[in-house]
Amino acid sequence: MNYCNQCGASVIRSIPEGDHLPRFVCSECHSIHYENPRIIAGCIPELDNKILLCRRAIEPKYGLWTLPAGFMENNETTLLAATRETMEEANITLESPSLFSIFSIPHISQVYMFYRGTINSAITGPGTESLEIALFSEAEIPWNDLAFPVVSETLKLYFEHQHNHDATFNGAIIKTNDQLITRFY
Amino acid sequence: MNYCNQCGASVIRSIPEGDHLPRFVCSECHSIHYENPRIIAGCIPELDNKILLCRRAIEPKYGLWTLPAGFMENNETTLLAATRETMEEANITLESPSLFSIFSIPHISQVYMFYRGTINSAITGPGTESLEIALFSEAEIPWNDLAFPVVSETLKLYFEHQHNHDATFNGAIIKTNDQLITRFY
Numbered sequence: 001m002n003y004c005n006q007c008g009a010s011v012i013r014s015i016p017e018g019d020h021l022p023r024f025v026c027s028e029c030h031s032i033h034y035e036n037p038r039i040i041a042g043c044i045p046e047l048d049n050k051i052l053l054c055r056r057a058i059e060p061k062y063g064l065w066t067l068p069a070g071f072m073e074n075n076e077t078t079l080l081a082a083t084r085e086t087m088e089e090a091n092i093t094l095e096s097p098s099l100f101s102i103f104s105i106p107h108i109s110q111v112y113m114f115y116r117g118t119i120n121s122a123i124t125g126p127g128t129e130s131l132e133i134a135l136f137s138e139a140e141i142p143w144n145d146l147a148f149p150v151v152s153e154t155l156k157l158y159f160e161h162q163h164n165h166d167a168t169f170n171g172a173i174i175k176t177n178d179q180l181i182t183r184f185y
Numbered sequence: 186m187n188y189c190n191q192c193g194a195s196v197i198r199s200i201p202e203g204d205h206l207p208r209f210v211c212s213e214c215h216s217i218h219y220e221n222p223r224i225i226a227g228c229i230p231e232l233d234n235k236i237l238l239c240r241r242a243i244e245p246k247y248g249l250w251t252l253p254a255g256f257m258e259n260n261e262t263t264l265l266a267a268t269r270e271t272m273e274e275a276n277i278t279l280e281s282p283s284l285f286s287i288f289s290i291p292h293i294s295q296v297y298m299f300y301r302g303t304i305n306s307a308i309t310g311p312g313t314e315s316l317e318i319a320l321f322s323e324a325e326i327p328w329n330d331l332a333f334p335v336v337s338e339t340l341k342l343y344f345e346h347q348h349n350h351d352a353t354f355n356g357a358i359i360k361t362n363d364q365l366i367t368r369f370y
Contacts, residue, residue: 001190001191002190002191002192002193003188003189003190003191003192003193004188004190005186005187005188005189005190005196005209005218006186006187006188007187007188008187008188008193011190018313020273021258024190033190034256035259036223036224036256036257036258036259037224037257037258037259037261038221039221039222039224039296071219071221072221072222072296073206073221073222074220074221074222074294075291075292075294076222076289076291077289077291078287078289078296079289080289080291088205099287102263102284104261104262104263104264104265106260106261106262106265107260109259109260111224111257111263128203
């Protein structure tokens, strides 16, 4: 950040009075420009013991597989963000999605939230941000061609829970970076 | 937003190619300036069937009572944000905080996360953002002097669960605005 988005003057990095962290502060109008983590919301689409993945048609990680997910927008809920992204990337809807996992990734200032739910629409083909979509059993997951570590981690935890818990599992796994904080059953 | 924070030129509101929402886009360097929801993380500090609240020493809602909470910063986890804010506002630490509630408030583009946990430090006095701190039983909660609706809602849900569930309750309540999506037990 070089310039104030309010008045166009230069910003300087300084700790505002009463604050404890350096911020970008306008040298003219003294506006403080805070920067905060972003939420990435997505879904784990389930059907007949398989999971739907999308092959990315955009950078980063063009051509690799991922769960449908994307940045939460202003004026929506976490659930709406997750289902909107799933519709945009995979053209599907889910029945009663429930929160499965929350990951904090502090070094990139992101918080991931994944909802799980059964696909309840026809699978017609990929959205514009995906090259293709496909259903994978646990044995078929393309582990070496997944786009992001958080997707691998989420899928590993998902299948671990499939093995260890019955269909009544309804909970959230809260992770922060590489430390498991809490599991809810 | 009036000016590009990268090059200082004017921004215009337009839908970038491949996008579906209007963004602030620089008229010169064409940088796209996304705006996303912010996370507010906080705690429900418990001690002897009472909850610690803080009376706000800052605007908005100066003088009203709240749970310790604040904006999550870059490069921290949701848990760290919650416990940092609790230290800053109430000078206390909690034993093994666990996520209790997540609220999406779309009309102000905020997502609240509250962790519950037992106070395991001495209660010495308020932090600089609080006028005073105090412990309240359910009957003593100053319902008419709470700072924010999300605090009232969280406390109501908290006490409801205290009545309906025993001490083994360990779960999260996921709310979006005024619709209860999911409860985990």
